[in-house]
Amino acid sequence: MRLMASIEPVRWGILSTANINRLVIPGLQTSPVTELLAVASRDESRAQQYAEQWRIPRAYGSYEALLADPDVEAVYIPLPNAMHVEWSIRALEAGKHVLCEKPLGRDPAEVERAFEIAGANEKLLMEAFMWRFHPQTLHLQLLVETLSPISLIDAKFGFTAQNDGDVRLSRELGGGALMDVGCYCISAARLLAGEPERVVGRQKIGGDGVDVHFNGELFFANGVQATFECGLDMKEIDELRVDGEGGSVYLDDPWHGREPVIVLMTPLETREIRESGIDAYQAEVENFSRAARGLELPFLGREDALGQARTIDALYRSAEAGGQEVQIASS
Numbered sequence: 001m002r003l004m005a006s007i008e009p010v011r012w013g014i015l016s017t018a019n020i021n022r023l024v025i026p027g028l029q030t031s032p033v034t035e036l037l038a039v040a041s042r043d044e045s046r047a048q049q050y051a052e053q054w055r056i057p058r059a060y061g062s063y064e065a066l067l068a069d070p071d072v073e074a075v076y077i078p079l080p081n082a083m084h085v086e087w088s089i090r091a092l093e094a095g096k097h098v099l100c101e102k103p104l105g106r107d108p109a110e111v112e113r114a115f116e117i118a119g120a121n122e123k124l125l126m127e128a129f130m131w132r133f134h135p136q137t138l139h140l141q142l143l144v145e146t147l148s149p150i151s152l153i154d155a156k157f158g159f160t161a162q163n164d165g166d167v168r169l170s171r172e173l174g175g176g177a178l179m180d181v182g183c184y185c186i187s188a189a190r191l192l193a194g195e196p197e198r199v200v201g202r203q204k205i206g207g208d209g210v211d212v213h214f215n216g217e218l219f220f221a222n223g224v225q226a227t228f229e230c231g232l233d234m235k236e237i238d239e240l241r242v243d244g245e246g247g248s249v250y251l252d253d254p255w256h257g258r259e260p261v262i263v264l265m266t267p268l269e270t271r272e273i274r275e276s277g278i279d280a281y282q283a284e285v286e287n288f289s290r291a292a293r294g295l296e297l298p299f300l301g302r303e304d305a306l307g308q309a310r311t312i313d314a315l316y317r318s319a320e321a322g323g324q325e326v327q328i329a330s331s
């Protein structure tokens with residue numbers, strides 16, 4: 001049984017009335033280690049309405065105003081991707097801990113700068129990859145060890161973005177399939193195989209100039225090859241398969257884990273391993289809050305976010321060069 005130290009709840013603020021908040025707010029409002037204190041929107045009346053709807057005590061008509069509230073200790077940033085690094089840095093400089101939605105950034109130098117500013121201000125910065133907090137993911141890691149050595153990883157994540165105003169279809173706002181959903185496939189490959197050395201990417205452009213479909217291959221020093229396909233133009237698909245010497249594992253819903261089940265296939269058996277579902281968003285904000293109080297290490301840190309950015313950057317460079325192989329610089 002886990003021993004839970006009783007801690008003063010960390011007081012949180014949210015920058016924007018983003019759609020994803022509806023999945024994060026319940027955990028923030030029920031956990032004993034968090035208190036949701038404030039929300040900000042670009043529009044004052046939207047902030048007020050949103051605060052009433054979600055019973056959030058304080059509403060601000062600008063992100064700056066929320067960052068100026070001395071009672072807010074940690075900020076959750078679910079802004080469009082192109083705004084992640086800028087607002088993470090602004091929040092860190094205002095003395096807040098920052099949990100920023102994925103992907104933190106696609107430029108490794110910018111991501112590195114954000115972590116340097118976090119360090120200089122003695123604040124936490126974490127890229128919010130909630131799938132990493134799901135027990136299904138932890139179980140996956142253990143099972144993959146038993147199949148070792150692994151040779152192939154294949155991941156898929158796609159759906160249809162239908163709304164013309166969707167931030168995912170805007171180049172200016174950092175949209176695109178690789179940024180939105182492909183980053184999960186990369187996260188899985190890196191979790192299971194380490195840092196890739198070389199990548200190949202191919203993209204189909206749509207929206208207002210974003211990759212609406214992206215296929216990639218990642219090559220690792222240990223011989224593992226990972227392939228992935230992601231899209232904003234696909235029927236809903238979420239899959240992960242790993243092949244190793246000892247057999248294979250297949251996950252039908254690796255990223256959300258709504259009804260988590262891992263299929264294990266070995267020469268001796270095929271078995272379904274069911275997990276209990278949990279609120280992975282709550283697990284994420286709880287780990288972050290305990291880390292902010294110095295009681296735990298943050299589950300995801302600088303190296304992970306940097307590895308993500310380096311891989312995304314290399315994949316886009318490969319796709320822009322028509323699918324040429326690109327080496328990833330490790331520092």
Ligand SMILES: NC(=O)c1ccc[n+]([C@@H]2O[C@H](COP(=O)([O-])OP(=O)(O)OC[C@H]3O[C@@H](n4cnc5c(N)ncnc54)[C@H](OP(=O)(O)O)[C@@H]3O)[C@@H](O)[C@H]2O)c1
Nearest residue numbers: 016017018019020041042078079080081101102103130167
């Ligand atoms: N972890 C997950 O499971 C998960 C799932 C979905 C999305 N996400 C991530 O969460 C982030 C937000 O995604 P979302 O789908 O929730 O987006 P969204 O509903 O479009 O929300 C983005 C918010 O950003 C604010 N904003 C500021 N400048 C904007 C601009 N120029 N155009 C549009 N909005 C602007 C708006 O809030 P105000 O008007 O109130 O200021 C808007 O509500 C993305 O980084 C995405 O990758 C994560």
